[in-house]
Amino acid sequence: MTLIIAEKPSLARNIAAGIGKTTRRDGYLEGEGYLITWAFGHLFSLCDIEDYTGPTAEGRWSMENLPCFPKEFRFQLRKGADKQVDSGVERQFQIIKNLCNREDVDRIVNAGDADREGEIIIRLCVSHGLESEKPFYRLWLPDQTPETVAQALLEMKEEKEYQSLADEGFARTYVDWLYGVNLTRYATLKTGVLLRVGRVIVPIVKAIYDRDKAIEHFIPEIYYALISNKETNGEAVELTSSKKFDKNSLKKAEEYAALLNSQEAVVADKKQRKTTLKPSKLFSLSKLQNLLGKKYKMPMEESLKLTQELYEAGYITYPRTNSEYLATQEKGKIKKLLEQIASLGYEVAFRGDKGVFDDSKIESHSALTPTHRIPKKENLSEKQMLVYQTIFRRFAAVFCAEECIAEKTEMTIKAGEIEEFKLKGTVIRRQGWMKYDDGGQKNKLLPNLAVGDRVAIEFAPKEKETSPPRHYTIETLNNYLKNPFREEKAAAEEQDDSEEYRAIFEGLELGTEATRTGIIGNAVKSRYIELKKDTYRLLPDGAYLIEELERMGIAMDKYKTSTLGQALKKVYRGEMQVEESVALAQAEIQEIFTKKEQTRATDTDTGFFGDEVGPCPLCGGKVVKGRYGYGCLAYKEGCKFRINSVILQRTIPLSAARNLLAVGRSQKLSGFISKNGKSFDAILRLQDGKIIFDF
Numbered sequence: 174m175t176l177i178i179a180e181k182p183s184l185a186r187n188i189a190a191g192i193g194k195t196t197r198r199d200g201y202l203e204g205e206g207y208l209i210t211w212a213f214g215h216l217f218s219l220c221d222i223e224d225y226t227g228p229t230a231e232g233r234w235s236m237e238n239l240p241c242f243p244k245e246f247r248f249q250l251r252k253g254a255d256k257q258v259d260s261g262v263e264r265q266f267q268i269i270k271n272l273c274n275r276e277d278v279d280r281i282v283n284a285g286d287a288d289r290e291g292e293i294i295i296r297l298c299v300s301h302g303l304e305s306e307k308p309f310y311r312l313w314l315p316d317q318t319p320e321t322v323a324q325a326l327l328e329m330k331e332e333k334e335y336q337s338l339a340d341e342g343f344a345r346t347y348v349d350w351l352y353g354v355n356l357t358r359y360a361t362l363k364t365g366v367l368l369r370v371g372r373v374i375v376p377i378v379k380a381i382y383d384r385d386k387a388i389e390h391f392i393p394e395i396y397y398a399l400i401s402n403k404e405t406n407g408e409a410v411e412l413t414s415s416k417k418f419d420k421n422s423l424k425k426a427e428e429y430a431a432l433l434n435s436q437e438a439v440v441a442d443k444k445q446r447k448t449t450l451k452p453s454k455l456f457s458l459s460k461l462q463n464l465l466g467k468k469y470k471m472p473m474e475e476s477l478k479l480t481q482e483l484y485e486a487g488y489i490t491y492p493r494t495n496s497e498y499l500a501t502q503e504k505g506k507i508k509k510l511l512e513q514i515a516s517l518g519y520e521v522a523f524r525g526d527k528g529v530f531d532d533s534k535i536e537s538h539s540a541l542t543p544t545h546r547i548p549k550k551e552n553l554s555e556k557q558m559l560v561y562q563t564i565f566r567r568f569a570a571v572f573c574a575e576e577c578i579a580e581k582t583e584m585t586i587k588a589g590e591i592e593e594f595k596l597k598g599t600v601i602r603r604q605g606w607m608k609y610d611d612g613g614q615k616n617k618l619l620p621n622l623a624v625g626d627r628v629a630i631e632f633a634p635k636e637k638e639t640s641p642p643r644h645y646t647i648e649t650l651n652n653y654l655k656n657p658f659r660e661e662k663a664a665a666e667e668q669d670d671s672e673e674y675r676a677i678f679e680g681l682e683l684g685t686e687a688t689r690t691g692i693i694g695n696a697v698k699s700r701y702i703e704l705k706k707d708t709y710r711l712l713p714d715g716a717y718l719i720e721e722l723e724r725m726g727i728a729m730d731k732y733k734t735s736t737l738g739q740a741l742k743k744v745y746r747g748e749m750q751v752e753e754s755v756a757l758a759q760a761e762i763q764e765i766f767t768k769k770e771q772t773r774a775t776d777t778d779t780g781f782f783g784d785e786v787g788p789c790p791l792c793g794g795k796v797v798k799g800r801y802g803y804g805c806l807a808y809k810e811g812c813k814f815r816i817n818s819v820i821l822q823r824t825i826p827l828s829a830a831r832n833l834l835a836v837g838r839s840q841k842l843s844g845f846i847s848k849n850g851k852s853f854d855a856i857l858r859l860q861d862g863k864i865i866f867d868f
Contacts, residue, residue, distance in 0.1 A: 174278050177210070178269060179211040179212070189202045192205050213265060217298070248297055266301075274305075279308070280309075288687050289687070309333075337747055344754045363782060369695065377654065381710070394420070399633070408621065414433065430633055433591060438630045441586065448579055471556075473689075483553075483557060487544060487546045490540075492541060511572055522574035529571060579599050645708070648707070653683075737757060779798065779825070779826060791862045796816075838856055842855060
């Protein structure tokens, strides 16, 4: 008897459909020599700090047990918000355990989702439930159609073949726990506010913080552009000079405009050529989310949910893929699928070139494609159908039998020997694949002029101003996270995607296709950022998170996150042990806590939330460290005494606040920044309950 453990009930049902007739039992299905049971996603989670160190004296979060670096990570059945194991989780695991140890079960199959997370979900169930070793296999499903399930059951490999995937999965889990648990507790104890500090969430919020601050502080610069928009033969011909003039050079701009206008403008050259336009590549998850966000303003969480539903229904292949290419071994399957699509009236034909099939650009999963299971309109919601059609039509465009032919024109207009202007236009002569997916291409017509034609010109200075950076959109944020070290403009214009895939395979990306959507969603739920239409904006809590972490010396930027990401990819490739990647994370975290001890003796440490500062000079009450500074506990009774934790861009340390209340003045502090941007040193002094500067 073979026991198959699926990641969730829906997958178990789809596996059963591929096996044949099965009977429903209590928590599992049985038939044709198979037992099929399921988890509910993660049944296990890593133990909490107190499970390693014992409870703290006060019974709540404390610096007593930080940092915590377990010698050996332990898992336990998942607990709810009440710290109790959910009865449903406990019951389902007991079913899995009983089935694992049944005498007639001689083989166990891991049927987690085909990714690192699914790999370890089922491994944990088996390692905690199996009492004596049994043969262990892996069911790897690129899609969930019955035909694919039946074929995959015949091609299963031993579970040890997927050890590198499991190693990376466990390494990621351990590293994220170390960062999340240690630094979230530390930051929360420092501020009195729950700050979610994670290896990936912080650099995501930081990227949006930096962009929004750049926009906020942007000072536009006035300049003059020289533009002519005069008609020739009844058509407007717009020409823009390559020269620009700053706001103090209007006279020079007018003089140069006059010089241009004194010249004879002539069409010096005109080239026309027919070209074949290539369709866009097949979708990876993030490229699909980019398009849905840009075109339909669909949030990433929603597009992932809809895509996952289509996958579980068997209509599309595995969604959490980072590749836009297909594997060469899939050519036979794709040919059959194209025959089916052609029978529906689509003009498609097989093409097997490297623009579609490229094993070097596939890590675990091929690009998103439809399966042979074509849904009926009534079987899908409106939004499910929209997502399905987007994937289906892109597939039809890539394999369209008819090429898309365009006529490209480049015209050169010369103003004497002073300056030349190049105009480019495109006209689609034959739609080809654009019948299914326009790829954003549009006609751009040039004026109907021939070589030698004179062009009327009338250049004049036009006042313009430089533009601030743009807020991140779903598309631009996704592109940034895939390779945070590439310029945004280069990412948009790049034709060769080798650099993008190098970044993915080396681990330079922030998050993965499987995790990125959820992490961004957590940042939104935590009120660090918001998504309006398809644009991300920083919220006050997000600014507080980043600024407080900077004050604490916690620099979780793209550099450190990607360094760890590269280490995790090395684990996957077998170039580094799990323990080595964990040691790297521990060293980074230890450095933060070491700095904490060092700063206590300096003038930058702000202490911990609730630290007593001294007596209130206004009412005699108790002044303590709060969220934004040091304030009197009698604020509810109306006392307004407070020392801000930052004054003129200078952090006010706990030692200075204590000196102010004890002797009326602080030690000398350096690094204040005046309104005109100059740095100065000063002593803070209390006068009638107010803080003044002594120089």
